[in-house]
Amino acid sequence: MGKLESTVPGLSYPSARDGALKTGIDFLDGRRKDDGAEGLWRIGNKLYDLSQFIKNHPGGSEWIALTEGTDITEAFQVHHLTDRAERLLPKFYIHDASTPRCIPLTFQPNGFYKKFKARALKALEGVDIHRPSPRTNMIADMLLAGTIISCLTASATRAWPAIIVSAMFLTWLSVTAHNYLHMRNNFRMFYMDLCLMSSNDWRITHVLSHHLYPNTIWDYEVYSVEPFLSWLPLKNKTIMSRILSLIYSPIIYTLTYVMQGTKRYYVALTKVDLHPQDLIPFILPLAMCTVSESIGAAFATWTTIIFLSSFYFGYTGFNAAHHHPDIFHDGDICRKDLDWALLELDAVRDRYLIDSSLFLTLTNFGTHTLHHLLPTVDHDYLRRCWPALKETCEEFNIPFKKMTQWELTKGQFQQLLRNEPKTFVS
CATH class of the missing domain: 3.10.120.10 (Cytochrome b5-like heme/steroid binding domain)
Structure with missing residues (x-):
């Protein structure tokens, strides 16, 4: 680029x-x-x-x-x-x-962030902010059990309903594991490794890049898919590249697990940077071999589940909060106040319905604004901080906006086509 x-x-x-x-x-x-x-x-x-x-x-x-x-x-x-x-x-x-x-x-x-954080900390009094809630742990563990059982069932029967259910469970488990990546070391963050993606790499690319600098040229999750998907409103985006990006999107979704898995093992082997969790992706296919009619059949079923789950994960992640013409992307004229939290607010949106349920929040990257501002706090506890965010937004005269899932899905494609910058308030 x-x-x-x-x-x-x-x-x-x-x-x-x-x-x-x-x-x-x-x-x-x-x-x-x-x-x-x-x-x-x-x-x-x-x-x-x-x-x-x-x-x-x-x-x-x-x-x-x-x-x-x-x-x-x-x-x-x-x-x-x-x-x-x-x-x-x-x-x-x-x-x-x-x-x-x-x-x-x-x-x-x-500034905005320091004032918000002080209010949020007060709202979280009485909560162990360094550990996830029992409800969150229960949901995560149930998703793990559902993933294993459904995958074994799919391998034994090779029935499409079982394969589709397995893909859904694996996606929900992987997204939920993301909640744990931001926290102190814990075994549930390794649930993500079952889908080929690396929890270790996500701690860098997601936690230390995307979360801290969303929608800027420093955001790994923006530049890693360029030039196939270019969300930044660049004037040099040709009509052909903008149209092709609409075609590339579902392909990128489907290949997300495989692409990240390939990078994972390339780095592990070439840089001798192996971790114990690099063995976790082999657990599901090996387990599926024990109930399948053959190793080839088990591998074919597992591969199908991986691609279906990857598509679901990619769609969920890329359409969750960040890409819409009304959301700031580097190339737009940003506000003069460079308080870190204001960049986050401009680059993130929350969704109706998704944020009303802990299960939907955990499995669909919900409560997104609060999660960006307080990434180490468990999603179950984040909801206590809505009043703190609302009060701080009112103090700084910052409008807080929510969108529907359809608005964000449609807007993500509109953003891929956009090459004219917008101005965000000072």
Whole structure:
């Protein structure tokens, strides 16, 4: 796509965007080139050495180990609701950074995000914000059981109703597992690995990229599917490429699992970056072989389930919250206030009906705005924070908008066709 100039003032071009394969490892390698962290951890304009804290990090060592040599300002601010982590920082301070930040987003004490977070924390009093609710765990575990039982049934019978039900269960399980990826290390986040996608890679590409910089040139989930799907309103999008994107969409949906699975094992084998969870995708097909008439029949059934589930997952994810002509995309004229939360509000929409049910929320990427603002909080507890968000929106005169699933589905295709920028309020 060439080097694009972001319309977010001061947002630099990310090196990772030019990678041929576009993996999570590429994203982090690009950040190490761009962030001026000098091999340490950058927060704001200060550099810290967190190497001695890796094993003691309450959220798990992986978060700190992954981000060594990068700017973690946004992740640090958003992943810690209390001020405990901030109070610990001075003991790890090394020196000030010698280069300015390549990301201009702010967290001012009187800005939108800080005020909202304080209200949200008050709304969550009495809740263990570091753990999922029993209801969420029950739904996730029931979806796991439903996935295994339906897949075994499909393998034994090769009946289309069983195959379709299996695909639905696997999709619901994978989306629900996404809720756990943002939290401290837990075994339920590995439920996602059953569908070929990597929970480890998603912690990078989804949590550390998409969630922190949605719909910008830094958003992995935007640039990883370019040039086939180009959501940014670029004037150089030709009529042919815009029309072809409508045809590519269902193909991308169907191949999402396979493409990410291929990247997963390519990186694991070429970079010798194997993880125990890389064995999890083999559990379902191996189990299905035990009840099938043959290994070939089991593999054919599993493959069919994978492609059907991938289509459902792709449709759900790409049409859930971010792509519509009335939603900010890099290339549009953004607001002057660069408070991080305001970018999130401009780049996200919630949906009617989906947000009214915990099951629908967990299985359809629901409660999307609150989840972006408070990603580590379990979806079951997020609903307590609606009044805090409403109050803060009213204080800053920010309209809060919801859409129907149909509006977002239709709007996603309209966004693929759009090449004229819009102006978002200052």
